[in-house]
Amino acid sequence: LLLWEAWAQSKNPVTRQGSPLQGPRIRLIEEAQRLFSHSKEHDFEAKACDEQARLLKIQQELEAKTGKAIFVDTSVSDTIRTCIVLKNHREAQRIRVEFKVPDKRFYWLKVLALAYIKDWDALEKF
Amino acid sequence: MAQLPPLENAPINLIGLRKEAQLDLVEALDSMRGRKLLVLDPKLSGPLTLIVQISLLKEHGVENLSHLSGDPIQSDCTNVIYIVRPHLTLMKLIAAQIQHDKRNQQERQYSLYFMPRRSTACEKVLEAEGVHGGITFGEYRMFPIPFDDDVLSLEHELVLKELQVDGDPTSLWDLALTINNLQSRFGLIPNVKGKGDAAKKVFSIMKKMQEEQALTTPEGQPEIDTLILLDRQVDLVTPMCSQLTYEGLVDEFLNINNGCVELDPAILGGDKKVKVPLNSSDKLYRDLRDLNFGVVGGILREKAASMKQDYTDVKTTNQEFSDLKKFVKKMHALPEMTRHIDISQYLTTFTRKRSFMSRLIMEQTLVEGQEYDICYEYIEEMINKQEPLISVLRLLVILSVTNNGLQKKHFDYFRRELLQSYGWENLFFINDLERAGLLRKQESKSNWLTLKRGLRLVVSDTDDSNPKDISYAFSGYAPLSIRLVQHALHASGWRGIEDMMKLLPGATFEERQGSQQQRRSSFSHRPPSLTNLTTGHQRMPSANNLTDLANNVDGRRALVLVVFIGGVTFAEISALRFLSSQESMKHDVIVLTTKLCNGTSFLQSLQTNPLGG
Numbered sequence: 001l002l003l004w005e006a007w008a009q010s011k012n013p014v015t016r017q018g019s020p021l022q023g024p025r026i027r028l029i030e031e032a033q034r035l036f037s038h039s040k041e042h043d044f045e046a047k048a049c050d051e052q053a054r055l056l057k058i059q060q061e062l063e064a065k066t067g068k069a070i071f072v073d074t075s076v077s078d079t080i081r082t083c084i085v086l087k088n089h090r091e092a093q094r095i096r097v098e099f100k101v102p103d104k105r106f107y108w109l110k111v112l113a114l115a116y117i118k119d120w121d122a123l124e125k126f
Numbered sequence: 127m128a129q130l131p132p133l134e135n136a137p138i139n140l141i142g143l144r145k146e147a148q149l150d151l152v153e154a155l156d157s158m159r160g161r162k163l164l165v166l167d168p169k170l171s172g173p174l175t176l177i178v179q180i181s182l183l184k185e186h187g188v189e190n191l192s193h194l195s196g197d198p199i200q201s202d203c204t205n206v207i208y209i210v211r212p213h214l215t216l217m218k219l220i221a222a223q224i225q226h227d228k229r230n231q232q233e234r235q236y237s238l239y240f241m242p243r244r245s246t247a248c249e250k251v252l253e254a255e256g257v258h259g260g261i262t263f264g265e266y267r268m269f270p271i272p273f274d275d276d277v278l279s280l281e282h283e284l285v286l287k288e289l290q291v292d293g294d295p296t297s298l299w300d301l302a303l304t305i306n307n308l309q310s311r312f313g314l315i316p317n318v319k320g321k322g323d324a325a326k327k328v329f330s331i332m333k334k335m336q337e338e339q340a341l342t343t344p345e346g347q348p349e350i351d352t353l354i355l356l357d358r359q360v361d362l363v364t365p366m367c368s369q370l371t372y373e374g375l376v377d378e379f380l381n382i383n384n385g386c387v388e389l390d391p392a393i394l395g396g397d398k399k400v401k402v403p404l405n406s407s408d409k410l411y412r413d414l415r416d417l418n419f420g421v422v423g424g425i426l427r428e429k430a431a432s433m434k435q436d437y438t439d440v441k442t443t444n445q446e447f448s449d450l451k452k453f454v455k456k457m458h459a460l461p462e463m464t465r466h467i468d469i470s471q472y473l474t475t476f477t478r479k480r481s482f483m484s485r486l487i488m489e490q491t492l493v494e495g496q497e498y499d500i501c502y503e504y505i506e507e508m509i510n511k512q513e514p515l516i517s518v519l520r521l522l523v524i525l526s527v528t529n530n531g532l533q534k535k536h537f538d539y540f541r542r543e544l545l546q547s548y549g550w551e552n553l554f555f556i557n558d559l560e561r562a563g564l565l566r567k568q569e570s571k572s573n574w575l576t577l578k579r580g581l582r583l584v585v586s587d588t589d590d591s592n593p594k595d596i597s598y599a600f601s602g603y604a605p606l607s608i609r610l611v612q613h614a615l616h617a618s619g620w621r622g623i624e625d626m627m628k629l630l631p632g633a634t635f636e637e638r639q640g641s642q643q644q645r646r647s648s649f650s651h652r653p654p655s656l657t658n659l660t661t662g663h664q665r666m667p668s669a670n671n672l673t674d675l676a677n678n679v680d681g682r683r684a685l686v687l688v689v690f691i692g693g694v695t696f697a698e699i700s701a702l703r704f705l706s707s708q709e710s711m712k713h714d715v716i717v718l719t720t721k722l723c724n725g726t727s728f729l730q731s732l733q734t735n736p737l738g739g
Contacts, residue, residue, distance in 0.1 A: 044538060045553065052550040076546035077512060099546060108510035 051099060055079070058095065076101065077109055084113035130176060131385060131405040136275040137685050137714045138312055138349050147177045147269040154239050154266055155186040155207065162205035165223075167216060168193040170209060170241060172384035173271050173281040194219055198226040199234075208238045209266055212245035221255035237262040242300050270304050270718055273385045274405045277699060278718040280304060281384075283731045285720040286358065286692045289324060290562035291732065298324060301691060301720060302331035305353070308687070308718075313348025314639050315687065319614050322357020322632035324691045329355060329635070351684035352713075354614050358692025360630050361607040362527045362564060366520045366725045367489050368482075369697035370601050372422045373404070373415035375473050377696050377724050393472045394465065402465065410462045416700035418598050419477065421591040422470050429463065485521075486601070492524045493603045494584055495574050501525055502536065506543070515548045516733075520725045523564045531568035558732045563631075573629045580626045581609045596701040608701040611688055615705075615713055686713045693723040 055076060062079070066086065074082065076099050083092035096106050133140040151174075155162070164183065166174065171193060183191065190201050194210060196219055210216045220238065227234055238261050240248070252258040270278035280301065288294040305328070309315060320329055358365070369378055380387050386401045394400055406412040410429070414422055433456060440453050476482055488504050491497060505525065508518045522540060526532050532540065541556055559565040578584055583604050585597040596612065597604035610630075613623050619636060620627050627634045688702060699717055706715045723731075 044541060045557075048542075048545055048550060048553050051545075055550070075549040078549075101546065102543075104506070105510040105543070105547070108507075112511070 051076075054098065058098070062091065077105065080106065081109050081113045081116075084110055085117050087117075130179060131272065131274055131403070132407045133272055133275055135406065136272070137716060140272040140275070140278070143269065143311070144177055144272055147271075148182065150267055150269075151178055152182070152186055154209070154237075154264060155183070155188060157262075157264065158187075158205045158207060158235065158237060160205055161187050161189040161203050162207055163190045163192065163199065163201045163203040164188045165192050165194050165199070165206060165208045167210035167213075167241075168195075169211060169283070173279075174209075176271050176273065176384055177269070196222065199223050204234050206234050206236050208236070209241060210238070212240045212243065212248045214248060214251055217248045217251040218255070221252055221257050224257045224260065225255065235262075236260055237264060239264045239266040241266040242303075270308070273722065276703070276714075276716050277722070278716065279722050280718075280720045281722070283693075283721045283723070283727070286562060286728070287558065287732050289692070290359070291558045295327065297720065298328050298691070299331055301689070302328045302335060305687075305689065305718070306332055306335055308350070309348075310342055311344070312350050313346070314343045315348060315350045315353040316638055317352040317636075318355070318639055319352065319620065319636045320355035320357075321610060321620075321627065321630065321634050322355075322360040322691070324357040324359065324632070325355035325689075326633040326635060328689075328691060329637075349685060350687050350716075352615070352686045354611055354686060354688045356607055356610065356688065356690050357632055358690060359563060360610070360632060361605070363493065363524055364600075364605040364607050364698060365693065365695050365723065365728050366524045366527075367493070367600050367603060367605075368486060369599070369695055369724065370419055370486075371415065371599050371697045371700040372417055372419050372470070373700060374599070374695065374697035374724070375419050375477070376404070376469065378726070379473060379476050380469075381727075382696070382722070389469070394468050408462050410459060410466055414466060415696075416599075416703050418591075418593070418601060419470070419473065420601070422466075423474070424591070426463070426467055426470060430467070433457075433460075433463070485517075488521060489524065490602060492521065492528060493578070495528055495572075495578060498525070498529070505540070509540075509543050509547050512547055515544070515552065516726050516729050518544070519559070519565070519729055523559070523729070526565045527563075528572060528574040529568060530570060530572035530574070531566040533568050537567045555733050559729075562732060564729075564732075577606070577626060577629055580623065580629075581606065581613075583609065593704065596704055598704070599697040599701040605698050605701055607690070607694075608698055608705065611686075611702065611715075612705055615686065683712055683714050686715050688715055688717050690717065690719040693721040693728055694719040695724050696722070 059074070059079060062083075066088075076095065080092050080095050080101065083089070083095065092110075095101070130144070133144065155164070171191075180191070189203050192199075192201075194208065194216060199206065208220055210220070224234075224236060240263070243265055244263060249258060249263070252261065270280055272278055282297055282300070285297045288297055318329060320326060369375060373382070376382060376387055380389070382404060385405055386403050389400050389402055391397050391399065404411060404415070414425065417425070436453050436456060440450065484504075488501060492501055501521070502525075505518060505521050508521070531537070544556060545552060556565065581604075583597075583606060585595050585602060585604055595604060596608050599605065610620075614620055616622060620634060621636075686706075690698075694717060702715045702717060706713055721727075721731075
C-alpha cells in the first residue's frame with residue numbers, strides 16, 4: 001500500500017515540473033488517482049487527485065477562452081476569484097457547483113473579489 | 127558581520143566549546159595550501175557566523191566566500207573547499223560546478239567537508255556524476271552552536287521531518303554524539319530524565335556509544351547535574367501558540383535568525399536594512415527579552431524617565447566626578463534604548479490589531495478545551511478569507527493535538543477546504559503533517575482536559591507584570607513542556623505526576639548514570655569508529671573516577687541541561703529562565719536543542735517543495 005502511495009507521490013512531482021503541455025500531466029494525475037483508489041485508506045487522496053485533474057481541464061479551457069495564462073496551477077478558490085474579477089460570473093458559478101464549494105466560502109470569495117475590482121454596485125446588490 | 131555572542135557569563139565553559147569548533151574549522155581550511163575559495167551550504171553560513179568571524183577565515187587563506195548554488199564557480203582560486211550538510215540535492219550542485227570547470231579546462235583542487243558526517247549516499251551521487259575521484263573528503267564535526275550564555279543549538283531544522291516523516295533517525299545519533307561530547311568535557315551527568323520515544327532513543331544511543339568507545343570524562347565533580355531529554359512529540363501544542371514574551375514576539379513578527387534580527391528601515395529609520403544581534407551582551411535586552419510584552423512598554427518608559435531625571439540632575443546640580451561617570455555610562459546604553467523602543471513600537475502595530483487579539487482568544491479557547499464549535503467556525507472563516515496557510519494550520523494543529531485528532535467528518539472537510547483554497551499541491555504537506563502527528567483523524571477520546579487540570583496548564587489569574595508562574599509567557603497558558611521540566615526538578619520528580627506522564631505519548635524514564643561504566647571504560651581500548659575520525663581532542667582516560675556523584679555538597683546551584691529534540695521556541699526558553707530565577711529553584715538551566723524555532727518555521731520545515739525536492 002505504502003509502495004503504491006510512494007510511487008504515486010514520486011510520480012506527481014514529476015508531473016508538476018510544468019511542461020506547458022497539460023495533457024500528459026492530467027493523464028498522470030489520473031494515473032495517480034487510480035493508484036490511490038486501490039486502497040480504501042487513500043480514498044481522500046484519490047478524490048483530491050480526481051478534483052485536481054478536473055480543475056486542470058477547466059483551467060485549460062478558461063485559458064483558451066480568455067487568452068490569459070493565469071489559471072493553471074492556482075487553487076479552486078483562486079480560480080473562482082479570478083473569474084469574478086474578470087466578471088465571468090457564469091464560469092465562477094459553474095466551478096462552484098462542480099467542486100461543491102460551500103456557500104460561505106463562495107460568498108467570501110465573491111466579496112473579496114468584488115472589493116478588489118471596486119465593483120461597489122455589484123457588492124451592494126449582493 | 128555580526129559579533130560573536132560573548133559567553134563569559136555562561137555557567138559552563140562555552141567559550142572553550144566554541145574555540146574547539148573554530149580550531150576544527152581552521153584545521154579543515156589549512157588542509158589545503160594557499161588561497162582558497164570557501165563554498166558554504168546556504169543553510170550553514172548563518173550558524174557558522176556564530177562560531178567564527180570572517181577575519182579568522184581570511185587569516186587562513188580564504189579568499190572568497192560563496193554560497194553553494196546552481197551557478198558555476200566564479201573565481202580564479204585553484205582551491206575550493208565545500209562545507210555542506212550531507213544532502214543529495216547539494217551533491218548535484220557540487221557535481222555540476224565541477225563538471226562545468228572540467229568543460230572549461232579550469233583546473234582546481236576540491237575538498238568536500240560534510241557536516242556532521244560523511245554519507246555514503248552522497249558519495250554515490252558524486253560517483254555517478256563522475257566527479258568522486260577528484261575530491262578529497264573530510265568531516266566537520268557537529269558542534270552545538272552557542273547562541274547565548276544558556277542556549278545551545280545544533281540548528282538542524284529538518285529533524286522533525288527526517289524523524290517523523292521519513293523515519294530517518296540520523297539526527298538522533300548526531301544529538302547523542304553531541305551530548306556525549308559535552309559529557310566528555312563537563313563530566314558524566316549523574317541524573318538523566320527523559321520523556322518521549324525520541325528521548326529514549328537518544329539516551330540509549332548515548333549509552334551504546336559509551337560502551338563502544340570509552341567516554342572519558344574529566345576528573346572532579348561533574349559540572350552538569352541533571353540531563354532532561356524532551357521529545358517535541360510530547361508537546362506539540364506549545365510551539366503552535368503565539369509567543370507573548372518580548373523575544374518571542376520579535377521572533378514571530380520579525381524572525382530571529384542565528385541570533386540576529388534584520389530590521390527594516392521603516393522600523394529604525396535610516397535607509398538600509400540593519401542586522402541587530404540579539405543576545406545577552408545587550409544588557410537592556412537581557413532584562414527585557416523574557417518579559418511578557420505587555421509590560422515591556424512600561425519598563426522602557428520608566429528607564430527613559432529615569433534617564434531624563436539623571437540628565438536634569440547633571441545639568442542642575444554640581445556633581446562629583448564619580449556621578450558623572452555613572453551618568454556617561456548610562457548614556458552609552460542610549461542607542462540600545464532607542465532601538466528597543468523602535469522595535470516595540472513596531473511590534474505594537476501588530477499586537478494592537480483586532481486580528482491578533484482574536485487569534486489569541488482563539489488559542490486560549492483551544493487550550494481551555496471547552497468550546498470547540500467557535501474554533502471550527504473561526505478556522506473555517508480564516509480559510510475562506512484565504513489567510514496565510516501556515517497561520518491557519520497553526521490553529522488547526524492545536525485543535526487536532528488537544529483533541530487527539532479531528533473527527534473524520536471535520537478532518538476530511540478541512541483537508542478538502544485547504545486543498546481547494548491553497549492548491550492541490552499541499553496534499554503532500556498535509557500528508558506529512560499527518561505523519562508527524564500534527565494533524566490527524568480522531569481515533570480515541572482526547573485526554574487534554576485531564577492533562578490541563580492535572581498539570582495546571584491554564585492559569586487564570588496571571589499578573590503579567592509580576593509573574594508567579596511560567597504561564598506568563600503565553601498570558602495564561604502554561605507551556606506543557608516547561609511544566610514537565612518544572613516537575614522533573616521537583617523533589618518528587620515525575621513520580622509525583624505519574625498518571626499525567628502516562629497520558630503523554632512516548633516512554634518515560636528516570637535513571638542515574640553511575641561510575642560503573644567509567645570503571646569499565648578505563649580498560650577498554652577505543653575501537654576505530656566514526657567519532658574517532660572526527661574528534662580532534664582526546665583525553666586520557668582517568669582511572670580513578672569519582673564514585674560518589676550524588677549531591678552538591680558545596681551549596682553551588684545545580685546545573686540542568688534541558689534538551690529539546692525537535693526544536694524549542696523562545697518563549698519556552700524564557701519560561702525556563704523564569705523558573706530558574708525563582709527563589710525556590712536551586713537550578714541553573716542550559717538549553718540544548720536541535721533548532722530554535724517558532725510555530726511558523728516549525729511547520730515550514732515540513733512543507734516540502736515538490737519542485738525543488
